[in-house]
Amino acid sequence: MSEHRIELTVNGNRHIARVEARTSLGEFLRDTLGYTGTHLACEHGVCGACTVMVDGDAMRSCLTLAVQADGAAVTTVEGLAQADGTLHPVQQALRDNFGLQCGFCTPGVAITMAAVTRDNEGADSGAMEEGLTQAMSGHICRCTGYQGIRRAIRQLAGVSA
């Protein structure tokens, strides 16, 4: 297998590594770098659990190769909260609204919500709610029936329940 040297930052930390060309970004983050907060659940791009931000864009880390992230700034769920432990608003909204049960899909859900709320910053409540709900249709949660996720979306969008 061909190996490549890559250099990237994850949650602001600098990493230099050699990776096989076929290694997915998700496997690389988990197995090589130890960011096990990113979960691989389907490995074919449908369920969304493995979503991370690559240069600010939410991406499926199971369908992205590690070599594609060479030079990129990656954010995983471990990087969402502030250094003092203050939760990111999407984490806080999920916490306030019972937005998770087993928590396996949650890292991807939180990353997508963080990317969408940032992209829609300043948008009106309706647009924010619609943007978040549409983005969530790309995530599968087997536990919650999406009730708490939808309430979290409304909280983030400033829509009264």
Next chain:
Amino acid sequence: MNVHMKSVGAARYVGERTPRKEYGRLLTGRGQFTDDVRVPGMLHVAFVRSAVARGRILGIDTAAARDMPGVQAVYTQADLAAVPVTFQTFFFTPAEAPVTLLADGRVACVGDPVAMVIAESRAQAEDAAALVEVAIEEETPVVTIADARTGPLVHPDRDDNIAAEMGDEDSREAVQPLLDGAAHVVTMRVRHQRIAQSPMETRACLASPEGENEMTVWLGCQSPHLAARYIAQVMGLPQEAIRVIAKDVGGGFGLKNIPWKEEMAVIAAAKLLRRPVKWIEDRFEALTASSHAREQDVTLTVGFDGDARLQAAWCDYACNNGAWPMGEDANVAVHMFMWPCYKMPAYGFVTRGWYTNTMGLGAYRGPWAMESLVRETLLDKAARRIGIDPVELRRRNLLYLTDQPHTSTLGVPVEDITPGECLEKLVANVDFAAFRREQAEARKAGRYLGIGVATYVEPTGAAGSMAPMTGETVHLRVEPTGKVVAMLSTHSQGHGTATTMAQVIAEQLGVAYEDVAVYEGDSAIGAFGPGAAGSRQGVIAGGATWRAAQLLSEKVKQVAAHLTNASVEAITIEGGIVHVAGAPEMSRSLREIAEIAYGEPGRLPEGAPTGLEAQYRYQPPPMTMTSAAHCCIVEVDAETGFVKILRWISAEDCGTVINPGVVEGQIAGGLAQAIGQVLLEDMPYDARGNPLAATFKDYLMPTISDVPDFEYLHASTPSQTIGGMRGVGEGGCIIGPPTLVNAIADALSPFGEIEELVLPLTPARILDVIEQRDVSGTRAPAAEAKSAAPIVEEAPLVEAAPVASSSIDGDWAMVLKTPMGPQEMVGHFDTVGATVSGYLEAPEGRQEFSGGTLAGSQLRFEMKVEKPMKITLKYDLLFEGDAVSGKCKMGMFGSAKVTGTRA
């Protein structure tokens, strides 16, 4: 009992939407799921699986795989046979199919594990697994239930493809005249698709050997205690040899009740290699090679009198058990729980599980849920047929509290269920009349709205009648720091037990919720409990923590009373501060009391133990019933057949609600799975036994756009348990499917009936009704299935050549096929003339009988038993030489087969 126990502490936590304790780690990516655990020197597994459904293995060539980089071992069953494993069911009874870790000479389904490659990385293991060549002589597979009735044997050493069988054709004789005399007779056939449980975390196992027998196993499971006991038992190891850790598990839903072939193969391989070995299932394996669920074909016939009151019912149930079920299952619970919430005078059934060359049957949230689906959809069909409102039809037949105590025709006693009251609560909160007006207006405009209602009861919190279904333990202590630690037998795969149990403890002890730490998820913590199985943890562990916290509170009070020269009655604990009535200056923090209790034993009451600890194991009543009524409103697009769910209201009675957020989360999750079952999910097989849904693009999971906002009404009638809780884990998945089907059927009623319910109700199947033709192509293959040869019933017992009566005297090795699995026993008979006495002896004990009669070679005798409930067993045995066979009528359980030979 302690139904209305008031809280000891002043702060209310029970009933609050307290944020879950697990959130801290799960929201920040710091949970510990099995694949997050790394052990030095750990190796990785990839399985080689059968690509054919049925056949003989001609050869397995592993040479190329062994030469691949990083490969440490390639094992087949010939290698793993060095680690004997005797598989058991969830009930700790022997698995009847010849289950082996890897295929032993034959393959019996696509996905059957044939070999395992163990390498330094998962990628290396997968590369090498692709090079293992398996030559199989393919045989015609048995795929469907219809195939199983007439096809070749799935397991060549067995007599037939019947995996399990209960019920009694004879009981039809009692029911048929009542059906014949009924004013209305309605039949409902349901063909339920095969479901892949699909927890978001696939199966996972990391086994790390630590000595001759000792091993730590990180496992995706539903109870580390049950898993540790299971692993030790099936491997013949001492229980203490196995420690199972499962801190975080990404959903179970019944699939992870017990470790199965792959997990046990990983454990065996670790033992052989003396290296830590990890296997993480991929999604393709999870969908096609994890145990599946449901796949049933059920016909229920019900007779009503002229006033739409229930008269009698008959049910024929068949379930595809696949090749390697995690317990052969005829699903007798479907029949037990078909009618306890209705006034049904007569009921009979036959129920069978069938072996086929498909992936084996596992559990799935509410495994007996078919009872609600077939009954409630039939009731709505009957209401339309009779011309009565479906709510009114239920009102005439449902049990209300004023009708109880009541015992169902199959002997299930109920005394505090509220299905009628839940229905009334629902009706009071949904304006049915307004909906009917809206529906009529909409129809004029070509829009088809429908409303569906369903009611049910659910057995929860079972304990004491089945080996794994036990009480729960809590070990509780106040640390020297004044903080509270609870060690629980519970397990959460998202259930939030750490949260709800901490709420109970904080309230009963009088401390802050934040000051209670809960540990679970490790077989070294707490004591035996089966974890999340049968909606039981809130009920039983809730009662255990409730009582343990009271016991601990008493200890604190005794120490405080001694230190302050006050009476115990004068002491209260509130917010972690211990108060003395009338002496506010004497208040001390719990920490001060704890420091003395641990560090200054001389200041304690004489003879008092040091420290502040309490332990309680709660054995609840054998069963606690939960009731509910649900209502759903849909719109069906008559052009496309698409269903949009507009509204869904749940009126449930789960007794004391510890945390509404957690309770509603359980209901909602079950309802989403119900929506998946009714509209989306399907694991079909082709005629050659290939599973056809291999990715989440084929196996359609409900997404946020498929699930509406749910509305909740909590009835909260306390149960008889400590704390008054009732289970709520499975209900949504049981009552959800009929509620939704009924709404769709109501919307479709201008076009016609859903005569035969085939799930999922895809748009094409809905167009079948709208266009009154076979748009979906469902009926064509169904007609073929119907033309298959009818099931060959067992020949009635014929008079065999009479044997000398004394020749049955002595010991017989007999096997009784019970719903929980085969029960081995020794039968001893003594004849005097035509009268027979004797005993049956099993490991659990010996039971005597007398007054049996021997006519020719036919022996009949009766025996009363107390467990699992009071029933009279009626044996009817036929002796032929050194063989005995026959049946045992087991009251509500129907009939079970008996076989045996002279001991």
